[in-house]
Amino acid sequence: xxxxxxxELIDKxxxxxxxxxxxxVELIPILQEVQQEFGYLPREAMLEIANFLEVPSxxxxxxxxxxxxxxxxPIGRHPVRVCLGTACHMRGGKRVLEAxxxxxxIRVGEITGDGEVSLDRVACxxxxxxxxxxxxxxxxxxxxxxxxxxxxxxxxxxxxxxxQSPSPEGVSGxxxx
Amino acid sequence: MNFAEIYHQAISQWxxxxxxxxxxxxxxxxxxxxxxxxxxxxxxxxLAKRGSDALVIPVGCMGLCYAEPLVVIMKPGEFSxxxxxxxxxxxxxxxxxxxxxxxxxxxxxxxxxxxxxxxxPFIPELPRFERELRxxxxxxxxxxxxxxxxxIATGGYKGLVKALGMSSDDIIAEVNVSGLRGRGGAGFxxxxxxxxxxxxxxxxxxxxCNADEGDPGAFxxxxxxxxxxxSVVEGMIIAAHAISASLGYIYVRSEYPxxxxxxxxxxxxxxxxxxxxxxxxxxxxxxxxxxAQGAGAFxxxxxxxxxxxxxxRRGMPRVRPPHSIxxxxxxxxxxxxxxxxxxxxxxxIDRGAQWYATIGTxxxxxxxxxxxxxxxxxxxxxxxxxxxxxxxxxxxxxxGVSGGKQFKAVQIxxxxxxxxxxxxxxxxxxxxxxxEAGSMMGSGGMIVLDEDNxxxxxxxxxxxxxxxxxxxxxTMCRLGTKHLLEILSDITSGKGNIEDLDLLFELSExxxxxxxxxxxxxxxxxxxxTLRYFRSEYEAHILERxxxxxxxxxxxxxxxxxxxxxxGCEHCMLVCPAEAIYRDEKRIKVIDQTKCTKCGSCEEVCPxxxxxxxxxxxxxxxxx
Numbered sequence: 001x002x003x004x005x006x007x008e009l010i011d012k013x014x015x016x017x018x019x020x021x022x023x024x025v026e027l028i029p030i031l032q033e034v035q036q037e038f039g040y041l042p043r044e045a046m047l048e049i050a051n052f053l054e055v056p057s058x059x060x061x062x063x064x065x066x067x068x069x070x071x072x073x074p075i076g077r078h079p080v081r082v083c084l085g086t087a088c089h090m091r092g093g094k095r096v097l098e099a100x101x102x103x104x105x106i107r108v109g110e111i112t113g114d115g116e117v118s119l120d121r122v123a124c125x126x127x128x129x130x131x132x133x134x135x136x137x138x139x140x141x142x143x144x145x146x147x148x149x150x151x152x153x154x155x156x157x158x159x160x161x162x163x164q165s166p167s168p169e170g171v172s173g174x175x176x177x
Numbered sequence: 178m179n180f181a182e183i184y185h186q187a188i189s190q191w192x193x194x195x196x197x198x199x200x201x202x203x204x205x206x207x208x209x210x211x212x213x214x215x216x217x218x219x220x221x222x223x224l225a226k227r228g229s230d231a232l233v234i235p236v237g238c239m240g241l242c243y244a245e246p247l248v249v250i251m252k253p254g255e256f257s258x259x260x261x262x263x264x265x266x267x268x269x270x271x272x273x274x275x276x277x278x279x280x281x282x283x284x285x286x287x288x289x290x291x292x293x294x295x296x297x298p299f300i301p302e303l304p305r306f307e308r309e310l311r312x313x314x315x316x317x318x319x320x321x322x323x324x325x326x327x328x329i330a331t332g333g334y335k336g337l338v339k340a341l342g343m344s345s346d347d348i349i350a351e352v353n354v355s356g357l358r359g360r361g362g363a364g365f366x367x368x369x370x371x372x373x374x375x376x377x378x379x380x381x382x383x384x385x386c387n388a389d390e391g392d393p394g395a396f397x398x399x400x401x402x403x404x405x406x407x408s409v410v411e412g413m414i415i416a417a418h419a420i421s422a423s424l425g426y427i428y429v430r431s432e433y434p435x436x437x438x439x440x441x442x443x444x445x446x447x448x449x450x451x452x453x454x455x456x457x458x459x460x461x462x463x464x465x466x467x468x469a470q471g472a473g474a475f476x477x478x479x480x481x482x483x484x485x486x487x488x489x490r491r492g493m494p495r496v497r498p499p500h501s502i503x504x505x506x507x508x509x510x511x512x513x514x515x516x517x518x519x520x521x522x523x524x525x526i527d528r529g530a531q532w533y534a535t536i537g538t539x540x541x542x543x544x545x546x547x548x549x550x551x552x553x554x555x556x557x558x559x560x561x562x563x564x565x566x567x568x569x570x571x572x573x574x575x576x577g578v579s580g581g582k583q584f585k586a587v588q589i590x591x592x593x594x595x596x597x598x599x600x601x602x603x604x605x606x607x608x609x610x611x612x613e614a615g616s617m618m619g620s621g622g623m624i625v626l627d628e629d630n631x632x633x634x635x636x637x638x639x640x641x642x643x644x645x646x647x648x649x650x651x652t653m654c655r656l657g658t659k660h661l662l663e664i665l666s667d668i669t670s671g672k673g674n675i676e677d678l679d680l681l682f683e684l685s686e687x688x689x690x691x692x693x694x695x696x697x698x699x700x701x702x703x704x705x706x707t708l709r710y711f712r713s714e715y716e717a718h719i720l721e722r723x724x725x726x727x728x729x730x731x732x733x734x735x736x737x738x739x740x741x742x743x744x745g746c747e748h749c750m751l752v753c754p755a756e757a758i759y760r761d762e763k764r765i766k767v768i769d770q771t772k773c774t775k776c777g778s779c780e781e782v783c784p785x786x787x788x789x790x791x792x793x794x795x796x797x798x799x800x801x
Contacts, residue, residue, distance in 0.1 A: 024488060031472070070472060086394035090635070124394065126399040126400075128622075129242035130242075
């Protein structure tokens with residue numbers, strides 16, 4: 001997967017830090033914004049944040065790893081989050097997750113080699129009446145079944161096709177089933 | 178502007194609105210998941226095409242989530258009609274039929290809000306609404322949550338205005354008399370909490386709204402913040418006035434982006450009107466509210482952990498006392514209340530504590546808000562007076578178990594709650610009755626389970642969640658829940674011993690005693706209640722290596738019934754990811770059990786007219 005060039009990363013980070021104070025209370029909001037920007041928390045960014053807030057880097061790392069929201073590895077261009085809340089579990093959410101693992105060819109917590117799809121589980125998105133649900137990017141897919149997984153993946157691929165030309169490296173195999 | 182002017186402005190805008198045809202679309206998260214935004218866009222484009230001046234207003238959650246996307250068409254002088262499961266195709270018909278014409282399209286309507294038309298159900302008379310009493314939900318689905326004038330025109334901020342004219346003692350007395358108990362789950366008397374915080378020494382003081390709602394299966398707080406954010410903001414300002422706080426936080430999960438957005442808008446609008454900020458309505462009270470987004474940790478529903486999270490630290494609970502009312506955020510006195518508690522406050526102040534105290538039971542006043550989900554026909558958000566029985570909730574409001582299946586249990590209160598069987602369905606829902614039954618109110622998640630749900634699997638599910646969410650501070654919680662989970666994993670995979678059941682009890686007792694916070698203390702409730710009420714299921718798993726509900730993967734097998742299988746159809750063969758299905762000499766499909774990964778795809782695609790794929794347990798009974 002593509003790692004951000006350090007200079008680009010630091011520039012973007014500086015922009016984020018510019019509108020934050022230097023108190024500890026800012027740590028989680030900063031981490032959230034950084035994750036929003038990069039999709040994950042790059043190591044260099046965490047070190048820079050520790051510098052900025054004047055707290056030990058272990059403390060930044062310790063806070064980042066404590067909360068489920070933060071991830072230390074890049075996220076896919078299509079981040080798939082399968083909800084496994086109670087209602088989703090009772091209505092077969094786990095089988096939906098397994099179907100994603102099978103169809104995309106990665107395990108939960110992983111990302112495809114081309115960076116297209118990452119797969120995660122979430123505890124509950126509060127959309128229990130539509131269970132089981134899957135959140136891809138900002139779209140909620142209600143009443144999922146393992147069978148619908150293929151459909152959803154094809155849809156993603158079509159969306160990509162209509163939005164942009166194929167990537168120069170020609171890697172788009174991850175979405176094929 | 179003084180409040181009279183603010184109110185006048187809001188009411189004239191509201192009245193002008195009533196003169197127009199309005200199309201309300203339920204656009205909370207569940208509505209959006211069902212396609213509400215497409216419906217909004219479809220209405221807008223159809224209306225534009227026809228040059229109509231009818232208004233499309235996205236509103237919050239109407240509670241009937243099973244019928245999303247929901248649309249209500251209101252015309253001046255005509256009755257209002259509610260439509261469910263509205264598709265973009267139906268939009269054109271509704272525009273031509275009722276928005277522009279006179280045909281209310283009753284054949285596709287859920288019902289009407291006023292009596293007047295033969296044949297269409299009168300919504301307030303549906304069994305569900307006979308039971309419901311919407312107090313804190315009364316505006317949800319009726320107003321635009323992004324417009325403060327809608328809130329004010331429907332009586333909003335009146336409670337605040339009244340409270341600003343009262344002393345702290347009077348407000349606290351009023352909350353005390355109302356009998357309001359904390360809706361976060363534990364049910365601590367709200368007035369008492371306010372009183373203690375008011376008396377606490379130390380400045381400044383803080384007010385926190387706990388909108389963490391980490392319970393899987395609960396979404397009432399989300400729906401309330403998305404649909405009527407000002408009611409919570411108003412409750413917080415009243416609380417701030419009562420205890421003399423100058424800064425407040427809404428701690429809301431970042432998994433709820435729409436709730437965050439609506440809170441932000443509400444705060445900006447309240448500030449612009451002088452209802453929030455410096456010298457509120459000229460009363461001398463200055464109070465600011467900030468939004469702190471949770472970063473996903475169940476334990477942060479615990480007050481001390483939540484406060485550490487706001488401070489930017491790891492959210493780990495600490496030993497109490499000192500309680501947070503004396504030493505909370507940055508060691509200052511802090512009042513922390515749940516979304517539903519705060520939303521109840523303006524109503525209590527406005528209509529009076531005596532009135533509020535007439536609703537509910539002797540020990541639990543007011544209403545209970547439940548997120549009803551799982552295997553019932555009508556899932557959604559429900560508000561009933563305390564004391565309504567579980568049976569009334571499941572049968573009358575929820576419409577009973579869906580799909581003709583048999584009721585098995587109702588799971589209340591998330592991982593801290595428990596599973597109650599049919600014999601306890603007449604239990605009234607209030608703080609004390611539920612606790613006696615071994616469950617708890619929790620944050621109001623209620624999930625109905627039917628015969629297809631395995632109770633051991635349910636216990637395993639909650640323990641898995643709890644074990645992942647334990648902050649790790651207490652050994653009994655960190656390792657005890659892990660050990661419990663391992664035992665349950667053994668049982669669900671057919672490797673359990675009957676002695677394990679005693680060990681589960683013993684460990685549960687230890688975890689309860691050896692844990693600091695509510696997460697550990699209640700972690701064992703799902704295990705204990707399922708053991709208490711569904712012991713036979715545990716025994717079937719252990720003694721017969723059989724899962725009666727056909728859920729636990731290791732204990733089931735898929736089988737194709739030869740007499741039902743159609744020779745020409747090959748759906749199952751095409752879909753099987755393991756290529757485990759082959760044809761025998763009579764062209765009947767057979768599953769090779771050594772290859773089968775039990776993904777269930779074959780069962781899912783087998784056409785209903787054949788229904789040839791079945792699950793059996795124990796797997797040895799799949800031999801043919």
